Amino acid sequence: xxxxxxxxxxxxxxxxxxxxxxxxxxxxxxxxxxxxxxxxxxxxxxxxxxxxxxxxxxxxxxxxxxxxxxxxxxxxxxxxxxxxxxxxxxxxxxxxxxxxxxxxxxxxxxxxxxxxxxxxxxxxxxxxxxxxxxxxxxxxxxxxxxxxxxxxxxxxxx
Numbered sequence: 001x002x003x004x005x006x007x008x009x010x011x012x013x014x015x016x017x018x019x020x021x022x023x024x025x026x027x028x029x030x031x032x033x034x035x036x037x038x039x040x041x042x043x044x045x046x047x048x049x050x051x052x053x054x055x056x057x058x059x060x061x062x063x064x065x066x067x068x069x070x071x072x073x074x075x076x077x078x079x080x081x082x083x084x085x086x087x088x089x090x091x092x093x094x095x096x097x098x099x100x101x102x103x104x105x106x107x108x109x110x111x112x113x114x115x116x117x118x119x120x121x122x123x124x125x126x127x128x129x130x131x132x133x134x135x136x137x138x139x140x141x142x143x144x145x146x147x148x149x150x151x152x153x154x155x156x157x158x
Contacts, residue, residue, distance in 0.1 A: 062099060065096075066094040070090050072129075085118065088132050114133070
């Protein structure tokens with residue numbers, strides 16, 4: 001019991017202070033005007049995932065211009081020519097600029113990947129592909145948002 005109290009005391013009184021904290025400023029930074037460069041080449045599944053994470057409102061300060069590429073590559077091919085495993089890669093190339101004065105804030109790309117095994121059922125395979133596409137897209141969006149928020153805060157600090 002004494003060890004638990006000592007560990008609790010050490011963890012709570014170590015003086016840790018977060019460098020970044022969620023504030024009203026960060027909440028407002030999450031609202032962007034989103035525009036796709038290649039909207040006809042992006043699957044509905046990816047568009048829905050992007051729009052779910054990046055909510056667009058009327059009073060946005062920043063605009064994200066993004067190009068999304070999706071690739072499905074066979075990883076394991078059986079001796080009879082059938083595929084046993086696929087890798088899905090989603091690459092988001094983006095630029096972020098201020099809406100008011102159109103200053104470029106950051107430009108970059110983010111990649112998300114997921115793998116899935118092929119089963120016996122086409123329905124199960126399609127469901128698995130959709131889930132892995134959402135997962136790869138979510139990973140790419142997280143990396144992109146980390147880069148964007150880092151770029152925006154460094155511009156705001158100057």
